Amino acid sequence: MLKQEELAIFDRARHPHLMGPLESANYKGEATNLSCGDELIWRLQVEEGVIKEARHQTRGCAICTASADLLAEKLAGKTLAELKEIDPDTVIAQLGIEISEGRKHCALLGLEGLGKLKEA
């Protein structure tokens, strides 16, 4: 039987809040894990170094998708410089479930993508 927190992750992955295109995006970042097939693209609208809006487009497992979506909620108002200070353990902890060593790269793909942002 799955725990409530685990069901919440699957629900979040199926109904993400911030997945989709962003016409006003002027920054883009991509991350892939080809060994497992997970792919993620960030699109950010940034003004004077501050993130106004963020969207992700994720094709991957529930952990990858939910993690990116939870991360996306925290980006508005952050500066690009502050993205570098995001702690991977915090990203994993926000999922609210235990993540095995083998799944950590799924949970952190979103963070990896933020580390590869370029002006679009």
Add this chain to the structure above:
Amino acid sequence: MITKADFPIFEQRPDLVYLDSAATTQKPEAVIKAVDWWYRSQNAPIMRGKYPLSEQATAAYAAARGVVASFIGAIPEEIVFVRSATEGLNLLANCLTNPGREEPLLPGDHILISEAEHHANLVPWQIVAKERNLVLDYVRFGKTGEVELGELEAALTPRTRIISLTHCSNVFGRFNQVETVRPLLTRRGISAEIVVDACQSAAHLPLEVSTLNVDYLVGSSHKLYGPSGVGFLWGRLPHLQTLPPYQSGGEMIDQVTLEGTTFAKVPARFEAGTPNMEGAIGFAAALEAIRGDDGKLSPALTQHITRLADLMISELKLIDRIQLIGEPGPESGLISFQVEGIHPHDLADLLGRQQICIRAGQHCAQPLHSALNLPGSARISLGVYNTDEDITRLIEALKQILKEI
């Protein structure tokens, strides 16, 4: 026939449902004992020492080569011990295209493989084709997952010199009719060399090199219930004799001077350095545990896996949200599938928590998954130790997961 009771890991982990034998197999007591015996009472350098312990070790290693040869209907001189099938395929890619071989390939000559190959039978060919200005083409697979022979024929050119195919896809679980390639080449007047990757077939169907009618075959011990770190490359003796060495150093030489070196006869020519002696001994013990009276894979083992795979396929097909990938041949015991709404990784994670081990990902076949437009797949692969209870546990677990998600 060897059974689950012969595998100590299932005593250590009674709840384990191991369905990832295509990745690596569990090891029977006989293999563990053989390696233990080697270390406790027989370990010595082979082919070098002039004392009884070394001579006995050399004889044991030679006997192991003989067991491998018998397993596929070959002679010992045609068996090269390699580290794995991956190393065997790298050896072949490098040596078959080496400008120093007899009748070397020329720039513009053609190599044909399939889109469905494991990376071990794809990447080495890509690398040598680029380095040596050769043309590399890929044959499509059909809906079943089998390489389409019509497409293979259409892809042949007068300059086709090498064809390298998997005998059984590690994703589709489908056998390719590799024995039909030679007649096809003969009909077309093309004398290409045929390489076959037997990693996923050797533990499932008895192999006979004269029937397969190919020139080279590779397999890995750890997929045949033996230790990892050792595998075999079989090559027709006249072909092997035309090839230059792959790795060089000790053992593979005849005479070494400061001016140059001459090389040993095959198979020693391809076995540089101290080999994985204990691995070869364990490998032979594994083959002895799974062979029949004729020295080849026991038909009882094939029947056992085929029966379980048939059962598994029937049960999976009854579950609405499950879609099999291709049409697996039950003898392979290998079934890949998709679950609607659940990523393979998540599925494997959830099953893993119940000690049910399946594989999820791209199975070292990225081009295949790209051609299918799939991010990955879930894969079940059976071994001799699997039981009806394993199937029941998996199916019930799948149904429960699908109820909840």
